[in-house]
């Protein structure tokens with residue numbers, strides 16, 4: 180899998196540059212993932228971040244874990260980096276005088292939580308403390324992203340996907356993540372120190388499957404649709420407001436050497 184997407188070729192094709200590693204809150208090398216499917220740990224409930232719940236590792240992808248909260252359904256899985264501070268070994272919550280909570284949408288009566296907790300932990304394989312990472316990477320001092328820089332980013336609507344992306348805009352400490360070859364429905368703003376964005380080459384280091392770009396052409400505003408790179412001045416016979424856009428160019432499909440396997444064009 181992985182299609183045949185090559186950042187090397189793609190960066191040359193697009194004339195773009197990769198956001199430098201120091202822009203990101205990620206380790207110089209991806210954190211080692213020693214977790215195994217079935218292991219249990221403590222995790223913040225993503226839908227109710229003040230509660231700490233029991234989660235089971237239901238899958239592994241690169242440096243990330245696919246987690247499911249015990250007592251929840253299988254429709255609310257979430258992904259966390261192994262060095263996330265939102266996951267802890269079992270026992271951590273109580274050690275800090277907290278109480279383990281049922282997940283939002285606990286499928287049983289709330290009164291059965293204590294018994295459920297007892298049973299879910301009984302005989303469970305608990306992820307050993309030594310495979311957790313001591314801390315998250317340091318926060319870079321400032322937002323040093325620039326518009327146009329390329330990166331790899333989690334598609335938050337389909338968080339199992341990591342995809343090629345471009346910085347579309349900057350807004351203080353925030354970065355607009357736009358997905359290459361998709362028209363904007365998946366774009367989002369995040370803080371520059373978000374753990375959902377990675378430097379170019381991250382997936383190839385972790386063994387994650389980087390999605391190829393979509394096939395929907397979105398042309399840079401500054402270039403319009405003109406191949407000469409100008410913004411387009413009126414051509415003879417053209418009405419005002421119809422500045423040199425080649426007919427049909429909006430619908431242009433990108434067919435690059437990077438293939439299009441994986442995401443599906445759904």
Ligand code: MLY
Nearest residue numbers: 334358361365442443444445
């Ligand atoms: N075909 C699905 C998945 C789209 C994924 C887009 N990402 C990779 C930016 C859909 O259209 O929802």
